[in-house]
Amino acid sequence: MLSYESSLQALADPTRRTIFELVRSRPRSVAELAANVTVSRPAVSQHLGVLERARLVRHRKRGTRHVYHPDPAGLAPLREYVESLWDDVLTAFAAAGDEDGGNGDARDEE
Template sequence: MSNHSSAHAILDALGDPMRRSITETLGRGALPVGELADRLPIGRPAVSKHLRVLEDAGVVQHTSVGTRNLYALAPDGLAAVQVWLTETWDDALSSFARHVENGAAS
């Protein structure tokens, strides 16, 4: 998967407010589904579905500890978005600089 398509998949996954809440909650540490559900206004089945989307996008990962699955943010889960934002910002700044130079030359 290219960096841009990875970034788009991540942004699509984070487009849902509940998935953003889950991501923010996991930013404070790994949790099992039940504890996540206790902290959110949705039930375990809905949390599991959101986690699946976030995991498919590479934002979260899970590890098995005994009979529990702990979910945490993936170490490089947002790296593709960071690269995409940097490239987009660099392109915008370059375009602005060309515009200013062309205006100054006129």
Template sequence: MTAYGTTLAALADPTRRSLFERLRRRELAVGELARALRISQPAVSQHLGVLARARLVRERREGTRHYFSASPEGLAELRTYLESLWDDVLAAYAGAPGPKPRKP
């Protein structure tokens, strides 16, 4: 799977999107995320693993606690892909024939 495909797949799940949105605002511990989303810590950890493989979050350990924050790398790959799509659309539009001039 492509890098942007991994990112899209990771964000396709609503729980992972919710986790990512919270982590965009500030760093949080796994337990804080579990309480906020009302799901188990193992479920949060599993979702965070998917987000980490997509390079959307990074982990920091402090003693026994695991803290996560958003990482821009995965989104940068997705942005590059979307910009290339947009460039293709604009190029196709620029090459499309325009309206025919009206005869007087």
């Protein structure tokens, strides 16, 4: 699996995105994260596993607590991918025009 795929799929889930937003603003423990979302603590732990596999977060053991903090390693490929899409789509869009529903002249071009 390409690197930006896992990041894309990880951030697609709303709960997981909320957790990542919390970790992004400030490093937090699992219990602190679970207190700020509607799901249980094991669910948060599973989401953190997905985020960590996607290289979006890392964790550091602080005694019995696992403190999670963001990691740019997984976000960088996603950022590059979106940027490449952005450039190509702008070019393709400018070449095609911006009208959509109108079916004025029907020329066959294939």
